[in-house]
Amino acid sequence: MLIAQISDLHIQKGGKPAYGVVDTVSMLKRAVEALNALDPQPDVVLATGDLVERGSAEEYGILREILKPLKAPLLVVPGNHDARGTLAEAFPDSGKRVGASEFFHYAVDEFPVRLIGYDTTVPKHHHGEVCAARADWLDRTLAAGGDRPTVIFLHHPPFKTGIGHMDRSGLTNVPAMAAVVKKHPNVERIVCGHIHRAIQTRFAGTIASVAPSTAHQINLDLRQDGPAAMKMDPPGYQLHYWTPEAGLVTHTAAIGDYGEPFNFPW
């Protein structure tokens, strides 16, 4: 099974450049082209939040148009820039899966790897939260899947990255999530967004990771008092490749024209 992950698309109303600088629309179009050119094709594409900038229906309309040519099926979760209700209406393939809770949570059982979309957002706030109700939902949902290999995809990573200004708007009540995940050793990976960089760490007996943005990246600055800054490092996406023998192996790919592959000289 091949799972592609895109994150932090940050599409703006009117297709305007985000922050007056980043042409997120053109950059997402290039990401869609890159994904469509993959051989083999991904079985599914996960989009881990901050799909648009302000959560409006107009922005989601623009987003849907850009994503229309995508060949692989798409599953989304909200980020802090999204509005979960408007998102669910715009993406019924993900939205219709949302259970009868106030959150945008769902499980997908039709692939060899079970996928759990998990909503960490707090409306109108940058940080994320795992409240008691969400920790309980995750525990029940993981238990219902038995011991099948499982990937949880969400926006806010459950770990400190060392980038001070982002960590200060990170996930709260992480121990509640860690306690649940520790009970379920079949969780192969927790894949996230929000930090706009490829990052990974050990977490609660599994691996937690962040995918780069399809647009702008967060400046790699590990000073705790460093300014909140973005940078036009190469955009990218991740491919999580699963086989029963090797488990889940993650590749980070850059989006852009870096020339044609050339063969080894022997």
Ligand SMILES: [Fe+2]
């Ligand atoms: Fe973001």
Ligand SMILES: [Fe+2]
């Ligand atoms: Fe975010």
